[in-house]
Amino acid sequence: MDDELNVTYITLGGHVEVHKYKYLYFLIMFTAYILIIFCNVTIVCLIWIHRTLHEPMYIFIAALLVNSVLFSSTMYPKLLVDFLSEKQIISYSACLFQFHMFYSLGGSEFLLLTAMAYDRYVSICKPLQYLTIMRKQTVSILLVLAWLVPVCSVAVPAILSADMKLCNLTLNGIFCNNSIYSLHCVNSKSRSLFGVVDLMFAALFPLLFILFTYTRIFIISYRSSRNVRKKSAQTCLPHLLVLISFSCLCAFDVTIVRLGSHFPKTVHFIMSLQVILYNPLFNPIVYGLKMKEISKHLKRLFWQAKMS
Structure with missing residues (x-):
C-alpha cells in the first residue's frame, strides 16, 4: 500500500526471466501488435471503402x-511497458479496468460471432426473407x-471486487483476468453468481445458438444443389x-485461472x-484469405501498391 497516494499496487508475478529476455519479449510482442493493427485496420478500411462490401456479413466482420x-x-x-520495467506492477484500480475490458471485449467477440452465424442462417436457410x-x-x-x-454484465463483478479486502498482492499472471479473485481475503457468493450468469449469457448460450444455426445450415446445404453447398x-x-x-x-483462459498453480511457470506464461496473441492475428488472416x-x-x- 502506498500511504502517500493511498493506491494499492499488484505485482504481476507471471513473467518468466523478464530481465534476461526483456528486449526479445518486447520486440516479439511489439511486432505482433503492429501486425495486429495493420492487418485488422486494412481489412476494415477495405470494407468501409468498397460499397460492394456494405452487406451485413462484411459489416459484422469489420466489427x-x-x-x-x-x-x-x-x-x-501495458504488457510492453512491463517488459522494459524493473518491476511488473499495476494499480488495483487499473487491474480491475483491464479485467473489465478483457472480458467485455471477449464477450463481445462471442456475441459478434453469434450475429454472424444468424446472418448466415437467414441467408442460406431463408434466402427470400433475407432482405x-x-x-x-x-x-x-x-x-x-x-x-x-458484455460491458454492463462484466461491470457488476468488477464493481463488487473494487471494495473487497486484499490479502495477497501478487497476481499469478501477466495481465488481469479472473486470477484477481485469488487476491481477495474471502470469496463473494454474489460475485461468483454474477460470474456464472455472465459465462452463460456471454459464452454458453451464444455457443449453443451458433451450433444450432450451423447444424441447420449444413442440413439445408446437404439437401440443396452443389452451388448452395x-x-x-x-x-x-x-x-x-x-x-x-x-x-x-x-x-485456455479458464484452465489457466483454475489450474494455474499446477502449471509450470513457463507453460503458464506461454499460454x-x-x-x-493468437486470435487478433488469426482473424484478419482467415477473413483475408478465405472470404x-x-x-x-x-x-x-x-x-x-507494388506497381506504384
Missing part, C-alpha cells in the same frame, strides 16, 4: 476486427447489443475456424501470451 484492435490495445501497451430480416436497423441493434451487453462452405468455413480458435482460447470478395480487394490493393 469483429475492430473488436480485436480494441482488445489488443487494452492489453499490449426483410437483415435490415440496417437489425444490423445496428445487433452491433449495439454485442458491445453493450459451395456458397455455404465459402462463407461459413471462416466463421467456424474463428469460432473454434476463440473457443479454445477461452478454454497467457497465446490468449492475447472471396475481401481476398479479391486485398490482391488488388497489394498489386496497386
Whole structure:
C-alpha cells in the first residue's frame, strides 16, 4: 500500500526471466501488435471503402476486427511497458479496468460471432426473407447489443471486487483476468453468481445458438444443389475456424485461472501470451484469405501498391 497516494499496487508475478529476455519479449510482442493493427485496420478500411462490401456479413466482420484492435490495445501497451520495467506492477484500480475490458471485449467477440452465424442462417436457410430480416436497423441493434451487453454484465463483478479486502498482492499472471479473485481475503457468493450468469449469457448460450444455426445450415446445404453447398462452405468455413480458435482460447483462459498453480511457470506464461496473441492475428488472416470478395480487394490493393 502506498500511504502517500493511498493506491494499492499488484505485482504481476507471471513473467518468466523478464530481465534476461526483456528486449526479445518486447520486440516479439511489439511486432505482433503492429501486425495486429495493420492487418485488422486494412481489412476494415477495405470494407468501409468498397460499397460492394456494405452487406451485413462484411459489416459484422469489420466489427469483429475492430473488436480485436480494441482488445489488443487494452492489453499490449501495458504488457510492453512491463517488459522494459524493473518491476511488473499495476494499480488495483487499473487491474480491475483491464479485467473489465478483457472480458467485455471477449464477450463481445462471442456475441459478434453469434450475429454472424444468424446472418448466415437467414441467408442460406431463408434466402427470400433475407432482405426483410437483415435490415440496417437489425444490423445496428445487433452491433449495439454485442458491445453493450458484455460491458454492463462484466461491470457488476468488477464493481463488487473494487471494495473487497486484499490479502495477497501478487497476481499469478501477466495481465488481469479472473486470477484477481485469488487476491481477495474471502470469496463473494454474489460475485461468483454474477460470474456464472455472465459465462452463460456471454459464452454458453451464444455457443449453443451458433451450433444450432450451423447444424441447420449444413442440413439445408446437404439437401440443396452443389452451388448452395459451395456458397455455404465459402462463407461459413471462416466463421467456424474463428469460432473454434476463440473457443479454445477461452478454454485456455479458464484452465489457466483454475489450474494455474499446477502449471509450470513457463507453460503458464506461454499460454497467457497465446490468449492475447493468437486470435487478433488469426482473424484478419482467415477473413483475408478465405472470404472471396475481401481476398479479391486485398490482391488488388497489394498489386496497386507494388506497381506504384
